[in-house]
Amino acid sequence: MSRINIRDLSVEYGTKNKRFTAVDHVSLDVNEGEFISLLGASGCGKSTLISAIDGLRRPSGGTVFIDGEPVSGTGKDRSIVFQNYSLFPWMTVKKNVDFGLRQIRPELSKKERNDIAGEFVEKVGLSEFKNKYPLQLSGGQQQRVAIARALAVNTPILLMDEPFGALDTKTRASLQELLLSLWRNEEKKKTVIFVTHDVDEAIFLSDRIVIMQPNPGRIYREINVPFSRPRIRENITDTELYRNFRNEIVNAFYEAEKEVYHDSEKKIPSGNTSVIRNFNSGSVSAVAGGR
Template sequence: MTSQQTEHRGLSVQSISTSFGDGQARVAVLDDISMNVDEGEFVAVVGPSGSGKSTLLNAIAGFAPPDSGELLVNGQPVREPGPSRCVVFQEYAVFPWLTVRRNIDFGTRLRSWTGTRQQRAQIVDRYLDMMGLREFAEALPKTLSGGMRQRVAIARAYAVDPQILLMDEPFAALDAQTREYMQESLIEINQRERRTVMFVTHQVEEAIFLADRVIVMTARPATIQEVVPIPWKGPERTHEIKTDPEFVRLRRHIEGLLRSPDGHGS
């Protein structure tokens, strides 16, 4: 391992490739993907349907190691799932038999440092307040709306205290109004509890609104077509920027990349 690999804080994806199937049925999904995501950076990934966005996330999570290449978190190789990475899925992945409080507390128990019961309760209380769930602390998930269940899943993910948060289209199943609310809630919580985030989405507007950079992938076998920096930082990232001429220009640019033949550029 080089000194550069060791010193990089965050996620390093180094020339990973992945295929599925055997023999003539084998299909290449990811083709020599490389990127760095710095510590505390929020990166969104967009690409055509079936381009391998979720495959990339699963590789980083340790669920499906790539055929070749290497994945590093803070200079340490990723070989399997671990507490350094936590995934928030599109489906509401909460335990239906546990209350909201106990769902979030489950996250604190996954930490390498579990602390005392009182310390864990303080962590849970902080995320209940941060995600607006205090009055629903003793409710079961079946009594909650989809957006509230996803808030529980996000609160539990932050309670694990991961180095990297992986989000696989977490708002895709929500209605438009709830989705906008969740976007704003995620910006707020991540400004307060800064994490390295990789966020997969099909919505270009959502990617620009949330991310520091947008990674645009090509069609399968996926490569990185372009990395688009986003100018707004911290408190500047409000709903009003969606009508800013630069926001509109970035959206048109990224949508143009995605519409290009086979997603491989013009």
């Protein structure tokens, strides 16, 4: 059953005389309890699309439906985790988690909020840091707090906008595994939309990968991930199936770029996007002037 339905969605920026189309006529269905990744180079509209789903960004055309109802703004059925952690520096770890509960679940008593906040701080491994402030934590620890806050409010939809993009490889891998563990063990799995530009991250986390192309942002391909759950990283990455599937994703990633930038009738905008390939390290990323 579909939880999220996106129909012919477009998002434009700019002034009346100078408009830029960030997302162009995108349609997508996301099933209840499904974990999908939006994969693409910087500037392909991934973050804009997730902002429109959350209700933070008003579309120029088309509609986002959640459980059949059109989205007209932010709602208590959605929570979002950003790349920059978005924690309140004057609040402790536990108070940051409690803040989300006060906003989304005002029916809870103070004791109930305190118990839930403590439970999720423990789940992300930060019990001994519960009275610390964000500036006293590492980047990985701060993102654990952001994840705890998003999961504690128990919304049916979780949106994640490159939440691990600024972290080192080891911390990123650790948080990927933590996220999957928490999501898998929920009584009722959340519907998750995860923005990334990392191919291996998308494969490890997702049920389905939605590859986007830039200028303007459109969906290029949707590909189901062939690995069953639960996933143990070392058990899948050193297999022929993984290598072949990864090559399929990488090829689609660059085909999406090629279709835009190497068409004989189009030119690559100067200084706009440069693609970096590193097949041996398992990373695919893009550097651009915007997201």
